[in-house]
Amino acid sequence: xxxxxxxxxxxxxxxxxEAVVILDQTLLPTQKVYQTLxxxxxxxxxxxxxxVRGAPAIGIAAAYGAYLxxxxxxxxxxxxxxxxxxxxxxxxxxxxxxxxNLFWALERLEKRLVTEMKATADVGQLVAALKEEAEAxxxxxxxxxxxIGTYALSLLKPGDGILTHCNAGTIxxxxxxxxxxxxxxxxxxxxxxxxxxxxxxxxxxxARLTAWELSEAxxxxxxxxxxxxxxxxxxxxxxxxxxxxxxxxxxxxxxxKIGTSGVAILAQHYGIPFYVCAPTSTIDxxxxxxxxxxxxxxxxxxxxxxxxxxxxxxANVKTYNPAFDVTDHRLITAIITEKGxxxxxxxxxxxxxxxxxxAK
Ligand code: MRU
Numbered sequence: 001x002x003x004x005x006x007x008x009x010x011x012x013x014x015x016x017x018e019a020v021v022i023l024d025q026t027l028l029p030t031q032k033v034y035q036t037l038x039x040x041x042x043x044x045x046x047x048x049x050x051x052v053r054g055a056p057a058i059g060i061a062a063a064y065g066a067y068l069x070x071x072x073x074x075x076x077x078x079x080x081x082x083x084x085x086x087x088x089x090x091x092x093x094x095x096x097x098x099x100x101n102l103f104w105a106l107e108r109l110e111k112r113l114v115t116e117m118k119a120t121a122d123v124g125q126l127v128a129a130l131k132e133e134a135e136a137x138x139x140x141x142x143x144x145x146x147x148i149g150t151y152a153l154s155l156l157k158p159g160d161g162i163l164t165h166c167n168a169g170t171i172x173x174x175x176x177x178x179x180x181x182x183x184x185x186x187x188x189x190x191x192x193x194x195x196x197x198x199x200x201x202x203x204x205x206x207a208r209l210t211a212w213e214l215s216e217a218x219x220x221x222x223x224x225x226x227x228x229x230x231x232x233x234x235x236x237x238x239x240x241x242x243x244x245x246x247x248x249x250x251x252x253x254x255x256x257k258i259g260t261s262g263v264a265i266l267a268q269h270y271g272i273p274f275y276v277c278a279p280t281s282t283i284d285x286x287x288x289x290x291x292x293x294x295x296x297x298x299x300x301x302x303x304x305x306x307x308x309x310x311x312x313x314x315a316n317v318k319t320y321n322p323a324f325d326v327t328d329h330r331l332i333t334a335i336i337t338e339k340g341x342x343x344x345x346x347x348x349x350x351x352x353x354x355x356x357x358x359a360k
Pocket of ligand 1: 048053056098165167168169172177243244245257325
């Protein structure tokens, strides 16, 4: 029987290369609907509204969107194409600010365009190169996630209880996920993990997405409210915390979904290892510390109005809705990348894995 990670794909290019197809994550878990995105504007809207979400998946979607923008630009010279690409790159880069994978993917496409322009001025060939690069980003992400999963699995034991926050699963990436990759790989080897999924207020990625994808895959998952992590840990049910991330600064400070830093503080209190699963595409050495990471603030209605329909708070109440927080590097036991497992002090290890990535 095929596992659901082989079946469900969060973001792909369609067969003709004319559109991006995404699984609309805002409709899960009740409806599994694929949406076809035909223009960069469609892609921007899907990223902004979290129809496609999770740092690696956002990067892949943006890369496809930039390719579509270049293809549809009507440019007749390479200079016109380059200018059009620059405009669509800036536009897609304005969709969400925190996950660095979005910017990483767009930069990578631009670099490829510049390299190809040295060899050819043919607009068709340049657009084809952009498509190839976007496809490569998606395919590489599968490999990267599988490798992260293998490293992370080496830190776990059969039967472990694992707590996770938000969704860093197969639908947040090309395949496997980052934090959930060792769970899928462990399942194939009979590890029998018991997963605790934080619901993840306000948009419930843990309840709607993590609990959904793990239970679809036949994995033992228990949904808890965010404020229950402490009791679950105190009862000895959790042997490791695994989370994904949206941006890792040079000193190891890590931005991830709002609430992650609180989980890390609890894990330290209870002596539970706290692991961050981070593809190198999520590492941003230009941020010295977490203070340099831009934290997205989202609409107040996400916390005041249930599914934008029923009020959950008094009208006009003051709100603050940061979508991410930064976990201090001193709370992190290890950062697991596709280049290996990094332990504190993270600065040197992060520099070294990024040097390896650049040398590739
Ligand atoms: O706002 P979201 O749902 O895009 O936030 C996603 C997360 O915080 C994930 O943990 C992170 O992007 C890693 S996904 C492999």
